[in-house]
Amino acid sequence: MTPDLPNIGQSPLLPDTGEPGFGVYVHWPFCAAKCPYCDFNSHVRHQPVDQERFAAAFLKETEWMRRLSGPKTVTSIFLGGGTPSLMEPATVETILNGIARQWHVPDGIEITMEANPSSVEATRFRGYRAAGVNRVSLGVQALNDTDLKFLGRLHDVADALKAIGLARDIFPRMSFDLIYARPHQTVEAWEKELRQAISYAVDHLSLYQLTIEEETPFFNLHKAGKFIVPDGDQSALLYEATQEITASEGLPAYEVSNHAKPGAESRHNLTYWRYGDYAGIGPGAHGRLTRGSEKLATATMRRPEGWLDLVEKHGHGIVDEERLSRDEQADELLLMGLRLREGVDLARWQQLSGRDPDPDREQALLEHGFIERLGNSRLRCTPQGMLILDAVVADLAC
Incomplete structure (x- = not known):
């Protein structure tokens, strides 16, 4: 770590205060492959990404966001994507140090990185931990190989279990995602898979129902009748079974799709749902920054190379900036809360x-x-x- 900056992420996590807080979200937009259900801002590049150039751009945009936000104390940092675990540990360290130069970053705040099991290796994980990451969120998505293949994942169950084991050993906190309400999935099959997942979990699980989003390959396949997802009644039964099992196993829902032992909730996501402020940095990132009585909504250029060009020319990649009225803020507070x-x-x-x-x-x-x-x-x-x-x-x- 750089000696003149806080040794962020190395102390025990600070307790949740119940306040909305101020988060910093960093979007790494690159993936090894595009999953057919995904409508996130993720891109596949067949040539190596110039990580030094992108890291320098992240630092420039971080400086710009600091001008917009004013002085703040950061309560969480989230490295999302895309697949942030495709970053070199040195790139992660550069970004985290840049954040610490712009805002006050107390030691012990939650610093999360998303990772895919197919891009996990022990040396890389240890590098992220040394850089300050203290929580990892794994995109497991299913615990059977047939459904992993259907979902377009590059890993198999063996890869997923290896990644979970490494994450448990290296990071103070770990979560992983599963997608349910998959084609032909019965309540009984999901209950069995969910109990298996809970046996591997530490203190947090994110459990999402499969949704068919426009402009994804799944949308066209579903429209053509190539596969059928559970109907409303079956989806409700799957949801109810999810709530009952997780609650009985000590991981009750604290949000529609997120389950945790008390005290292990995702601090960063709580900032969103409690309608706190957050700076959104990177291609396609969104932010909410309060300035006096106004709340500024920001959105950056989605295409990575276009964002990079804007940042290098202007210091930021913001393409949409809106001052939300108090009514709009109230509606967002209700929607999230x-x-x-x-x-x-x-x-x-x-x-x-x-x-x-x-x-x-x-x-x-x-x-x-x-x-x-x-x-x-x-x-x-x-x-x-x-x-x-x-x-x-x-x-x-x-």
Whole structure:
């Protein structure tokens, strides 16, 4: 580590304060292959990426974001993608040191890196740990080889279990993702796979239902009838089984798709869901930065080479910058906060929106068992409400 900078990521993780916090998100846009279900900003390059050039651009854009945000204390850093584990450890160290030069980065904050099992090796993992990464999130996605092949993954189950073992040995905290509601998946098969996953997990799992996104290969294949995903009723049964099993095994849902032992929740993602501020750095990254009474929404150029050119010419790759009204902020707070088991801070929502929730709409949702009050201070979805979350948010935001 650079001697004049904090030895970030090396102390025990700081406890969650319950505050939204300020996060820094860094997007590494490159992947070894594009998964057919993925609509994230990820790109395959058949020639080696100039990591030194990209790292220098990340540093320049970090400086720009610091000008927009003003002085802040960072509460989490997240290296997402793409496949950040394709970065050299030296590139990660350069980026983390650059963040520490621009904002106050206390030792012990959560620093997460996403990784794919196919790009994992022990020396690289140890290099990330030495650079300050203290939490890894593995894109496992399935624990049988047939479905991994269907999902377009480059790893098999043996690779996944090796990566999980390495992550458990090297990092203080580890999570991995699974995708369920796959074609022909029964509740019984998912229950068996989920229990197997929990036996490998440490304290956190992210469990997502397969969604068919436009402009992905799966969208066209699904539209052509090449495969069928579980219908609404079957998806609901799979979701309910997920909640029951994870809760019984000590990993209850704290968000729609995320499960953790108490205290092991993802601090960075909590910043999003609690509607905190975050700087988005890198190709296609989004940010939310409060300036006085305004919240600035930023988005950068998605195409990596286009972003790189913009940063080198102008110091940043921002292509969209919007000042959100208080009503827009209130709607975003509601949209994000109702995903959480802890719910939404009503006083904060009322301060932004300048009004109380519509009493008739709220009463109807209460009577149907879709929402509940936690005293007078918070509002949250019930497990039944989580099944129709979008509709609940739309009702309350009107």
